Amino acid sequence: MKLAVVPGDGIGKEVIPAALRVLDAFGLDIEKVPLEIGYGKWERTGSALTDEDMSIIKDCDCVLFGAITTPPDPNYKSVLMRLRKELDLYANIRPFAPLANVKLPCNKKVFDFVIVRENTEGMYSGIEELHENVAYTTRVITRKGSERIAESACSIAKKRKKQITIVHKANVLKSDSFFRDVCIGVVKRNGISHNEMLVDAMAYDLILRPEKYDVMVTTNLFGDILSDVAAALVGGLGLCPSANIGDKHALFEPIHGSAPDIAGKGIANPIASILSVKMMLQWMGRETEAQVLGRAVDSVIAKGIVTPDLGGSNSMMDVSDAISKIINVLP
Missing domain, CATH: 3.40.718.10 (Isopropylmalate Dehydrogenase)
Structure with a gap:
């Protein structure tokens, strides 16, 4: 399984590494292909998503995507729109159910x-x-x-x-x-x-x-x-995952944006990205691992290990590390 990893901009650069730490706790044979795509790249090079980037992504089975900043500039082309169109990711699946212990x-x-x-x-x-x-x-x-x-x-x-x-x-x-x-x-x-x-x-x-x-x-x-x-x-955008599904490819992402106001502070909620990994595992046919991940998330929230948006005082990595540790001990 080959996975394109696209953190993007803003808090995407934080929550995707946090989600990958959780994924790594399962020890699965997944080849990760990191790609720099987004507004930051556009500012530096004039292109947010190159043809070479698209070629690499098309060679992967699926994408784990963070968030992209989209400026009010007519010369800037939406990265997500291009990805969805060229990969023909015609179905955006967004599940909504309360997580245990979330107010x-x-x-x-x-x-x-x-x-x-x-x-x-x-x-x-x-x-x-x-x-x-x-x-x-x-x-x-x-x-x-x-x-x-x-x-x-x-x-x-x-x-x-x-x-x-x-x-x-x-x-x-x-x-x-x-x-x-x-x-x-x-x-x-x-x-x-x-x-x-x-x-x-x-x-x-x-x-x-x-x-x-x-x-x-x-x-x-x-x-x-x-x-x-x-x-x-x-309970907020920081809890909401999504899947973009096509016949040949899939892309998994939190539904939140790049949140530049909190980027770099280490307080972004990683749960949406981590639950996007859960959806990715289900798409891969890894239902057992997906259920373990879901139970680990519930357990961490029950212990009160949450970021400020949920009323907690923990950092993003505190949450990610706690979920990873629970995965290692759950049956």
């Missing part, structure tokens, strides 16, 4: 849902024009893209409660009517029960009644926004 800021209800976000088109298709007095962004929704993200949602739903919520804005956007109709067709063919929600109503109801939902499938922008809403329910 929930918004809701004390028990919930466990997954947001399945189309990852390569929609408002993030990258087709834009910027002029002096007007700017254009083209929203692309294709049958192929809608069908395969719906199939991904069905695959996940079949292993859970077999319930899918299709999230859209079809009352305003014709392209969302198309997305909804294609998704309904796929869901029915798979024998999965479904309902649908307008995205604004979904954001409202997700806060009030998260326990109602199991698997949500939606378009790129809506999935991005709803994921941050959901992160508040579980």
Whole structure:
């Protein structure tokens, strides 16, 4: 197994090494290929992600990714958008369930849902024009893209409660009517029960009644926004992992950004990156190791070994080291 390691910018340079220490505790035969990619590289060389970088990544099985700073500069091209498109990582999988012993800021209800976000088109298709007095962004929704993200949602739903919520804005956007109709067709063919929600109503109801939902499938922008809403329910972005899955490659990353305000202070929460490693282990077929990792995270939180965002006083490496030590003693 060959793993491309891309820390990126800001706290990405801290949380990814912390996550790798946890991965190393399992002693697996994984070849790590470190790559410098991101805004820092762009500032120095004029290119955040080179063709050579892409070639190396395509030669790897999967990617462990940190975070990227994206400046408000029209000459800067999004690294993640290029990776998702060129690797065809069309399914962004973001699970949300409270971790044991984490104080929930918004809701004390028990919930466990997954947001399945189309990852390569929609408002993030990258087709834009910027002029002096007007700017254009083209929203692309294709049958192929809608069908395969719906199939991904069905695959996940079949292993859970077999319930899918299709999230859209079809009352305003014709392209969302198309997305909804294609998704309904796929869901029915798979024998999965479904309902649908307008995205604004979904954001409202997700806060009030998260326990109602199991698997949500939606378009790129809506999935991005709803994921941050959901992160508040579980205790913050520092706890939320994600997987970007394609037919040939996969990329695993925390959903948080580069957080330049706390970069270099050693206080970033590494749990999102560590749980992204858990998702990577599951993708590799290493379910036993993934479950051990999850139990180790729960144990460390229960002991109160947490970073300041969770009310603790521990450093990022304190958390990472504690999880690694528990992995070494768990059966």
